[in-house]
Amino acid sequence: MDVRNVIVIGTGPAGLTAAIYAARAELKPLVIEGLQAGGQLTITTDVENFPGFPEGIMGPELMDNMRKQAERFGTEFVSGDASRVDFSKRPFKVWVGDAEYQAKTVIISTGAKARLLGLDNELRLMGRGVSACATCDGFFYKDKEIVVVGGGDSAMEEAVFLTRFGKRVRVVHRRDELRASKIMQERALANKKIEFVWNAAPVDVLGEETVTGLRVRDTKTDEVSDIECDGVFMAIGHTPNTQIFEGQIDLDGSGYINATNTKTNVEGVFACGDVQDTVYKQAITAAGSGCQAALEAEKLLEEEE
Numbered sequence: 001m002d003v004r005n006v007i008v009i010g011t012g013p014a015g016l017t018a019a020i021y022a023a024r025a026e027l028k029p030l031v032i033e034g035l036q037a038g039g040q041l042t043i044t045t046d047v048e049n050f051p052g053f054p055e056g057i058m059g060p061e062l063m064d065n066m067r068k069q070a071e072r073f074g075t076e077f078v079s080g081d082a083s084r085v086d087f088s089k090r091p092f093k094v095w096v097g098d099a100e101y102q103a104k105t106v107i108i109s110t111g112a113k114a115r116l117l118g119l120d121n122e123l124r125l126m127g128r129g130v131s132a133c134a135t136c137d138g139f140f141y142k143d144k145e146i147v148v149v150g151g152g153d154s155a156m157e158e159a160v161f162l163t164r165f166g167k168r169v170r171v172v173h174r175r176d177e178l179r180a181s182k183i184m185q186e187r188a189l190a191n192k193k194i195e196f197v198w199n200a201a202p203v204d205v206l207g208e209e210t211v212t213g214l215r216v217r218d219t220k221t222d223e224v225s226d227i228e229c230d231g232v233f234m235a236i237g238h239t240p241n242t243q244i245f246e247g248q249i250d251l252d253g254s255g256y257i258n259a260t261n262t263k264t265n266v267e268g269v270f271a272c273g274d275v276q277d278t279v280y281k282q283a284i285t286a287a288g289s290g291c292q293a294a295l296e297a298e299k300l301l302e303e304e305e
Helices: 012-024 039-043 059-072 134-141 153-162 182-189 283-304
Strands: 003-009 030-032 076-078 084-086 092-096 099-108 112-114 145-149 168-172 194-197 200-206 213-218 224-228 231-234 238-240 269-271
Touching: 003 012, 003 092, 003 283, 012 030, 012 039, 012 059, 012 099, 012 283, 030 099, 039 059, 099 283, 134 153, 134 231, 145 153, 153 168, 153 182, 182 194, 269 283
Parallel strands: 003 030, 003 099, 030 076, 099 269, 145 168, 145 231, 168 194
Antiparallel strands: 084 092, 092 099, 112 238, 200 213, 213 224
16 A cells, blocks of 8 residues: 555645645645535635735635645645544554555644534524634624623633724623633623623524624523624634544543644644644644644654655
């Protein structure tokens, strides 16, 4: 069987940057692009904070450009999701369905997905008033009415951040007390632009073309009411896409890959992007770590030769 130098599992800015660097180093990478090729940016509309695009760029277009760039330097792509892996010895094995691929090094960039509530209109209005990233999309809500759903640290962080832009930020939480750490609670409660809607469970997002409101149910009285708003930010955390790596490499308590400078505990297996980033979760930081992973893989292969 043909043993590759590098297999990249997953696309998005991390995986595609890793592929560009590995391909330019003549490593002929194979990229398993996953069913949601391009990652979370493919469900994002305008990306205005990626350097080099003063007018902004659409998320799917940015990912398409990165893919073409990786292809231009000789990257090979396999569509579909990696279904299992074997990192117990080298060459490492990666399966896509029944097809087996082998490589001297593996770069994991399977990302993380924002937890959503499963509301009827949530995905339909994603990028048109529904968002899961305040730092990505907050700028579009200048002087607008914003709702943040959640009660943990990330919800408080997003709410405080969004007060820079919104006319008012309302935090909708299904209980009457927050889960967030004391310092984050104090920060949000002290902010004059933040209001709290307690004991409110979201029922659905309202709007045809763009978001016009959020329908909520009172968890104590069962009464249903509508909150008018221009944007709904889901801030109930992320889930890393690491199920197939359980038992193969070190994961933290939340399922993120433990990596230092993209190196995992298995020599030759690297991780980049949101799958190992519990803090920043930005396209540009993902791309940067993809570059790191490719350089680390190249360095290891050179040393072994």
